[in-house]
Each structure stands twice: as C-alpha cells, then as structure tokens.
Amino acid sequence: MSSLEQNVPASATHYSGAMFSGASHMTFGASSTFQTNVYEADRSKEIAASAAPAGSILHFDILDFICSQKPKGFTAGMTDLGPVSPFFTGRKDILADLETYFFVKSPSTEAQEKKLFVLYGMGGAGKTQTALKFMNTFRKRFTQSYMITANSEESIMASYYDIALKNGLGEFSNWEAGLRWLSQHEEEWIILYDNADDLDLDLGKFLPQSSHGNIIVTSRNSSLKQISIKSKVLKDMEPEDGLQLLLKHAIKDHEATPEQKLTASDIAAQLHYFALALTEWKSTSKC
Ligand SMILES: Nc1ncnc2c1ncn2[C@@H]1O[C@H](COP(=O)(O)OP(=O)(O)O)[C@@H](O)[C@H]1O
Ligand SMILES: [Mg+2]
Numbered sequence: 148m149s150s151l152e153q154n155v156p157a158s159a160t161h162y163s164g165a166m167f168s169g170a171s172h173m174t175f176g177a178s179s180t181f182q183t184n185v186y187e188a189d190r191s192k193e194i195a196a197s198a199a200p201a202g203s204i205l206h207f208d209i210l211d212f213i214c215s216q217k218p219k220g221f222t223a224g225m226t227d228l229g230p231v232s233p234f235f236t237g238r239k240d241i242l243a244d245l246e247t248y249f250f251v252k253s254p255s256t257e258a259q260e261k262k263l264f265v266l267y268g269m270g271g272a273g274k275t276q277t278a279l280k281f282m283n284t285f286r287k288r289f290t291q292s293y294m295i296t297a298n299s300e301e302s303i304m305a306s307y308y309d310i311a312l313k314n315g316l317g318e319f320s321n322w323e324a325g326l327r328w329l330s331q332h333e334e335e336w337i338i339l340y341d342n343a344d345d346l347d348l349d350l351g352k353f354l355p356q357s358s359h360g361n362i363i364v365t366s367r368n369s370s371l372k373q374i375s376i377k378s379k380v381l382k383d384m385e386p387e388d389g390l391q392l393l394l395k396h397a398i399k400d401h402e403a404t405p406e407q408k409l410t411a412s413d414i415a416a417q418l419h420y421f422a423l424a425l426t427e428w429k430s431t432s433k434c
Pocket of ligand 1 (some may be wrong): 232234235236237238268269270271272273274275276277365392422423426
C-alpha cells in the first residue's frame with residue numbers, strides 16, 4: 148500500500164467519481180494509478196477545480212485533504228546543512244571521537260547498527276558548529292546529509308517532508324514517507340537532529356527504525372545522553388583555541404601584536420573560553 152493510501156481516510160474513497168468526473172487522471176482506483184497521478188495534482192489543482200461540478204463541496208474537501216499532507220512550517224530545502232563558521236577553531240578531541248565512532252569502527256551498514264551520537268551542553272557551547280564541521284569535513288563519506296531542527300514535533304515533521312521531497316517522493320507525499328525512506332535505504336545517510344532540548348518531545352518516535360544510518364543529536368539537556376551509548380559534553384574551549392577564536396573575530400585585517408595577544412588572552416579567560424561569548428565579544432568591542 149502506498150504511503151498516500153495509508154493516509155487516505157476510508158471516507159475519501161467514495162469521493163473519486165463525483166469529484167474528478169471531469170479529470171480522469173486523478174482516479175483513486177489502483178494504488179499505482181493513485182500514487183503516480185496524484186502527484187500530477189500539483190499542476191492540476193486548478194484544472195481539477197474547474198473540472199468539478201459547480202459548487203461541489205467534495206471537490207474542496209479532497210483538495211484540502213491532499214494539500215494538508217504538507218506539514219506546517221515546511222519550507223523547501225529546510226534540511227540543507229547550515230554553514231560552518233569560517234572562523235571554526237579547535238574541538239579536535241570531539242571531532243576525532245565522532246570520526247572514530249562513525250568510521251573507524253565499521254560504518255553503520257557494515258556494522259548493521261544505527262549509529263547515534265549525542266552532543267550535549269549549554270546553549271552557545273558550540274554543539275551545532277562542531278556537528279556541522281564534522282559533517283562538512285566528511286560529507287563525501289555520507290550518501291545524504293540532512294539537518295533537522297528538532298525543537299518541536301512540527302519542525303521535525305516538516306523536515307521529514309523535505310527529506311521525502313529531496314528523494315523524489317513528490318509533493319503529495321507526507322512526512323512519514325521521509326522517515327520511511329531513511330529506514331528503507333541501507334545507506335550511509337546522516338542526520339543532525341539539532342536542538343532536541345524539549346524533554347517532553349518523544350524523539351524515539353521520530354528516529355528511523357533501522358539497523359543502518361548515522362545520527363547526531365545536539366541538546367542542552369544532559370539526560371538525553373541516555374538514548375545512546377555514545378555521547379559527549381561540550382564545555383568551554385581549550386584556552387589556546389579560545390584565544391585563537393577571539394583573535395580571529397576581533398582582528399580580521401592584521402596579525403595580532405604581542406600586546407593585543409596579551410590583552411586578548413585575559414579577555415578570553417574572563418569569558419571562560421566559552422564559544423558564544425568569544426564570538427559575541429568582537430561585535431561590541433575593539434581590540
Ligand atoms: N569551534 C568553534 N569555532 C568557531 N566558532 C564557534 C565554535 N563553536 C561555536 N562557535 C560560535 O559560537 C556560537 C554558538 O555556537 P553553536 O554551535 O550554535 O552553539 P550551540 O549549538 O551549542 O548552542 C556561534 O556563533 C558559532 O559560530
Ligand atoms: Mg545549537
């Protein structure tokens with residue numbers, strides 16, 4: 148049964164003839180016909196509207212039904228990876244841990260296990276940037292890379308819908324189709340589940356049920372580490388890395404003088420080598 152069929156309410160089946168009597172390409176008969184042709188409805192919405200009997204209520208019901216497959220908050224390309232800061236610095240230990248877990252021990256399809264790594268720590272510590280840096284560095288080793296904003300069910304569903312579209316499942320697909328695609332494709336895809344901070348959110352129900360695939364979850368919530376055997380906390384940066392990051396942000400057009408380095412070293416220490424604080428500092432101050 149096609150994904151669309153699963154979501155067609157029983158009551159929808161009797162809409163077919165009446166509604167699309169003038170638009171035979173929209174037949175709701177055999178599942179293949181339905182799935183293939185319903186995609187064409189995108190182009191045909193207006194045609195179907197004109198084809199339905201004047202004043203038909205069924206016509207609007209079914210179009211509403213089809214259109215409702217698009218989750219709220221969806222925007223095309225929303226699962227594209229965000230940018231890595233051009234000033235990205237340090238985090239070598241965590242990047243090495245990620246590399247070891249995802250590659251050095253055999254990849255997920257060989258190991259026949261879904262790999263899940265949780266990065267947790269305070270907001271602004273650098274979780275998202277570190278995950279993106281890893282995914283970007285090794286992008287050729289992954290078959291597909293997606294970024295899901297995981298702060299609400301709505302944004303997760305919209306993201307899976309985007310994944311469905313990216314994999315050619317068609318605009319009249321639904322969010323579950325994206326999830327199913329990942330479960331069914333034994334490939335080295337990777338998903339960044341970013342900002343999974345809400346403990347009330349049942350993340351388990353949104354993770355692909357598979358024995359393959361790679362997932363990085365970032366969260367402010369330390370208890371989320373329980374969902375995986377692999378996790379790492381992100382805290383302050385190494386002092387030398389923190390200093391370098393501050394200098395990169397504060398002085399862009401010339402090498403830091405020894406005095407500037409000393410001053411920056413004090414400031415970086417006062418900021419506890421905390422990534423967000425180091426990058427924000429440059430915007431309000433001059434070195
Ligand atoms: N290793 C790093 N190198 C350079 N900038 C960083 C680094 N880590 C974080 N930042 C910067 O700090 C800010 C917060 O990072 P982010 O990854 O969004 O934090 P989190 O996901 O933990 O809330 C961003 O502006 C980001 O560019
Ligand atoms: Mg983040």
